[in-house]
Amino acid sequence: MARVERNLVEPIVNARLQGGRAAGVNWIPAIQMKLEDIFFKRGLFLALIGFLLGRALILSQLSPFGLPFFAAVFLMRREHAPLALVGLLVGAFTNSIVSGVTLFAAAFILLLLNKIKTPAIESQFKTMAVYVLLSLGLADLARQYIMFRSVNIYSGMMIAVEAGLALILTLIFIQCIPLMTVRIKTQALKTEEIVSVIILLASVMTGTIGWAAYGLSIEHILSRYLVLLFGLAGGAAIGSTVGVVTGLIFSLASVTSMYQMSLLAFSGLLGGLLKEGKKIGVSIGLLIATLLMGLYGEGTNNIMITVYESFAAILLFALTPTALLGRIAKHIPGTNEHTNEQQQYMRKVRDVTAQRVSQFSHVFGALSESFSHIDESSKAEEDEKELDYFLSNVTEKTCQMCFKKEQCWTNNFHTTYDSMQEIMHELNDNDGQLSSHTTKEWGKYCTRSPQVIAAISQELNFFQANQRLKRQVHESRKLVADQLRGVSAVMEDFAKEIRRERENHHQQEEVILEALENFGLQIGNIDIYSLEQGGVDIEMSIPDCQGRGECEKLIAPMLSDILGETIIVHSEQCTTFPGGQCVVVLRSAKKFTVETGVSHAAKGGGLVSGDSFTTMDLGIGKYAVAISDGMGNGERAHLESTETLSLLQKFLMSGIEEKIAIKSVNSVLSLRTTDEIFSTLDLAMIDLQDAKAKFLKVCSIPSFIKRGEKIIKIESSSLPMGIIPEFEVDVVSEDLKAGDLLIMMSDGVFEGPTHIENVEFWLKRKIKEFETEDPQEVADLILEEVIRVKGMIDDDMTIVVTKIMHNTPKWASIPVQPKRKRA
Numbered sequence: 001m002a003r004v005e006r007n008l009v010e011p012i013v014n015a016r017l018q019g020g021r022a023a024g025v026n027w028i029p030a031i032q033m034k035l036e037d038i039f040f041k042r043g044l045f046l047a048l049i050g051f052l053l054g055r056a057l058i059l060s061q062l063s064p065f066g067l068p069f070f071a072a073v074f075l076m077r078r079e080h081a082p083l084a085l086v087g088l089l090v091g092a093f094t095n096s097i098v099s100g101v102t103l104f105a106a107a108f109i110l111l112l113l114n115k116i117k118t119p120a121i122e123s124q125f126k127t128m129a130v131y132v133l134l135s136l137g138l139a140d141l142a143r144q145y146i147m148f149r150s151v152n153i154y155s156g157m158m159i160a161v162e163a164g165l166a167l168i169l170t171l172i173f174i175q176c177i178p179l180m181t182v183r184i185k186t187q188a189l190k191t192e193e194i195v196s197v198i199i200l201l202a203s204v205m206t207g208t209i210g211w212a213a214y215g216l217s218i219e220h221i222l223s224r225y226l227v228l229l230f231g232l233a234g235g236a237a238i239g240s241t242v243g244v245v246t247g248l249i250f251s252l253a254s255v256t257s258m259y260q261m262s263l264l265a266f267s268g269l270l271g272g273l274l275k276e277g278k279k280i281g282v283s284i285g286l287l288i289a290t291l292l293m294g295l296y297g298e299g300t301n302n303i304m305i306t307v308y309e310s311f312a313a314i315l316l317f318a319l320t321p322t323a324l325l326g327r328i329a330k331h332i333p334g335t336n337e338h339t340n341e342q343q344q345y346m347r348k349v350r351d352v353t354a355q356r357v358s359q360f361s362h363v364f365g366a367l368s369e370s371f372s373h374i375d376e377s378s379k380a381e382e383d384e385k386e387l388d389y390f391l392s393n394v395t396e397k398t399c400q401m402c403f404k405k406e407q408c409w410t411n412n413f414h415t416t417y418d419s420m421q422e423i424m425h426e427l428n429d430n431d432g433q434l435s436s437h438t439t440k441e442w443g444k445y446c447t448r449s450p451q452v453i454a455a456i457s458q459e460l461n462f463f464q465a466n467q468r469l470k471r472q473v474h475e476s477r478k479l480v481a482d483q484l485r486g487v488s489a490v491m492e493d494f495a496k497e498i499r500r501e502r503e504n505h506h507q508q509e510e511v512i513l514e515a516l517e518n519f520g521l522q523i524g525n526i527d528i529y530s531l532e533q534g535g536v537d538i539e540m541s542i543p544d545c546q547g548r549g550e551c552e553k554l555i556a557p558m559l560s561d562i563l564g565e566t567i568i569v570h571s572e573q574c575t576t577f578p579g580g581q582c583v584v585v586l587r588s589a590k591k592f593t594v595e596t597g598v599s600h601a602a603k604g605g606g607l608v609s610g611d612s613f614t615t616m617d618l619g620i621g622k623y624a625v626a627i628s629d630g631m632g633n634g635e636r637a638h639l640e641s642t643e644t645l646s647l648l649q650k651f652l653m654s655g656i657e658e659k660i661a662i663k664s665v666n667s668v669l670s671l672r673t674t675d676e677i678f679s680t681l682d683l684a685m686i687d688l689q690d691a692k693a694k695f696l697k698v699c700s701i702p703s704f705i706k707r708g709e710k711i712i713k714i715e716s717s718s719l720p721m722g723i724i725p726e727f728e729v730d731v732v733s734e735d736l737k738a739g740d741l742l743i744m745m746s747d748g749v750f751e752g753p754t755h756i757e758n759v760e761f762w763l764k765r766k767i768k769e770f771e772t773e774d775p776q777e778v779a780d781l782i783l784e785e786v787i788r789v790k791g792m793i794d795d796d797m798t799i800v801v802t803k804i805m806h807n808t809p810k811w812a813s814i815p816v817q818p819k820r821k822r823a
Contacts, residue, residue, distance in 0.1 A: 053088060059253075065203050066103045242264075611641060626645055738804055744800045
């Protein structure tokens with residue numbers, strides 16, 4: 001244990017020694033964390049805001065900001081409310097003693113009302129706003145009466161306006177306090193929250209009215225700095241909104257600042273439009289707005305002072321850390337920073353999801369291994385124990401009362417044991433029959449020979465039943481192991497797909513966009529999701545082509561030449577209004593395509609056939625063709641075959657490998673019912689990229705491939721599905737070629753008429769004689785020939801003919817400049 005502890009401690013000591021220099025360099029984050037602790041966690045920031053809001057006035061006499069701010073802090077961050085109230089009172093007393101006393105009285109009334117009736121949680125915001133309205137109104141009325149001994153109409157109206165503004169500001173400040181005091185996770189702010197924060201910041205700046213430095217107005221510098229900050233972080237919309245709201249509040253505070261609203265709004269608009277130029281571009285926008293609005297608003301008298309104020313704001317803006325701008329932009333929807341933050345969040349969610357799926361895959365893999373693991377040594381010991389238990393039961397029934405017990409089982413134990421074991425094996429191998437030689441030899445050895453043989457025969461029945469049950473359990477375990485292994489593989493593939501990110505193809509997008517535009521085509525937007533060979537996936541928007549087919553005739557052929565493979569239009573969504581944009585998806589064309597023809601008939605010309613067929617495009621470049629023949633005829637057989645194909649389709653579409661899918665379907669069918677209703681399955685899986693085909697046949701008849709004058713037979717043997725819970729599926733592979741006809745049929749066709757000795761040879765000859773290559777015509781001709789020769793429809797018959805063809809695009813590729821090839 002001491003050695004382990006020493007190994008754990010030594011690297012930590014080394015890390016501290018090596019990290020000493022880094023700790024000395026990284027003192028800035030430590031100072032930043034300390035300042036955040038002082039200002040935000042201890043509430044000093046709220047006290048500073050309270051000081052400025054306590055000084056803020058509207059129309060030079062109304063002070064509606066202080067009490068709403070205190071109410072919001074009291075409701076949202078009660079532990080910081082005393083410090084916020086101190087800041088408010090200090091700010092109010094800097095205006096006048098009366099303002100400070102009125103604010104203190106209003107705060108006291110507010111606390112008294114809250115003590116009398118605490119607001120309910122579901123309506124606490126509205127109730128607190130009403131309390132602010134009543135508290136400020138009563139405090140102002142009391143001040144007016146004490147000072148002037150009367151309340152006239154004008155004073156009453158001003159008190160009502162101030163109380164009404166306080167009510168609205170309370171609801172606004174309540175939304176802002178959590179954003180300013182808690183380091184919330186990066187998330188998009190709502191429009192109402194953004195406007196609320198702007199109103200709060202503008203209200204705080206109102207508290208600086210009257211402050212000046214070297215003849216420059218502090219409130220003008222700070223307001224323009226705020227516009228610069230949000231113009232770069234949020235763009236033109238946010239910048240102009242900040243300018244309008246800030247200018248509006250300043251104009252309410254001082255009528256002489258009316259022109260500031262136009263200047264700030266115009267500055268925010270120009271700065272947001274020039275945000276691509278970073279700080280320099282936004283600053284230029286402010287200077288342009290300052291010159292234009294300064295000349296318009298105040299003429300040339302104070303133009304230099306206005307310009308100096310803008311330069312001061314630009315200086316503060318230049319000193320602002322870029323990290324702060326990035327943190328602000330992360331909370332504003334539509335910005336690149338917010339988009340990147342959301343992508344990082346989605347990437348984390350994706351990685352966590354992929355990890356969980358991969359863990360589940362490993363769990364299923366481990367379960368599969370545990371089910372498939374069988375210890376051979378323990379199996380041999382178990383078989384020996386079962387044999388001992390078997391013979392002990394026989395001995396208990398026959399040898400316990402025999403006078404030769406000691407001689408047989410004490411003196412000649414091995415001879416007695418081996419003889420009885422030989423009798424058991426012979427009865428088991430010969431269906432309960434014992435040869436005369438064994439009976440005679442055992443009769444010479446045992447005095448109770450008939451009783452012993454009868455007991456062994458009786459006990460053997462129980463032994464055989466137990467062995468059958470054990471085999472079924474073993475087969476079920478093996479089946480479950482295969483299914484778990486298949487699920488594990490599917491989940492692992494799914495985890496890999498989740499981890500696969502959309503690659504950046506900016507360079508290729510520019511190449512393709514330039515090539516198409518040089519050709520005279522107008523492209524609105526282009527997004528490349530994949531450029532893998534055989535898996536190209538491109539989405540683009542184009543102006544309304546009015547049905548001219550530009551995508552199919554021009555864009556896809558040009559992309560085929562640029563990317564070096566055939567590209568086709570996968571889907572196209574046309575605009576529904578003039579001047580709109582059409583969205584088109586272009587993907588790689590498969591090298592091969594298939595065309596299928598089907599012909600079928602029910603027994604006796606009925607309407608319900610026991611045969612079922614299906615064709616499936618699995619969406620992964622594979623095409624499946626399947627025929628299932630339910631045992632017997634009629635509706636029951638039809639339901640059986642239909643359910644077989646339905647289950648198979650669900651397994652294949654989920655991505656499970658073909659053999660495991662068929663075994664899973666078989667297990668479901670075998671365990672579902674005890675009725676002797678079974679079905680066959682004939683499955684062909686065709687890869688549309690290389691035309692390789694896999695044939696999986698479960699008690700189905702042979703299939704044929706017609707290749708010119710050559711007929712190729714595909715066959716395998718196995719029991720029908722549902723008879724036993726475990727069986728092996730034989731997979732036959734064959735390379736198909738363009739022009740091949742794959743002919744699959746049910747047993748009703750292959751059995752043929754009784755007077756034809758070799759039905760297989762007859763079918764091959766008929767297929768070879770067909771001159772048509774159309775799959776539907778071939779299917780109809782085969783069914784017609786079989787019915788004509790038979791003279792009747794004595795069984796359900798189904799024929800599915802699939803033709804393999806090269807995928808020839810409708811439009812040839814259009815040559816582009818050689819340098820535009822795939823990068």
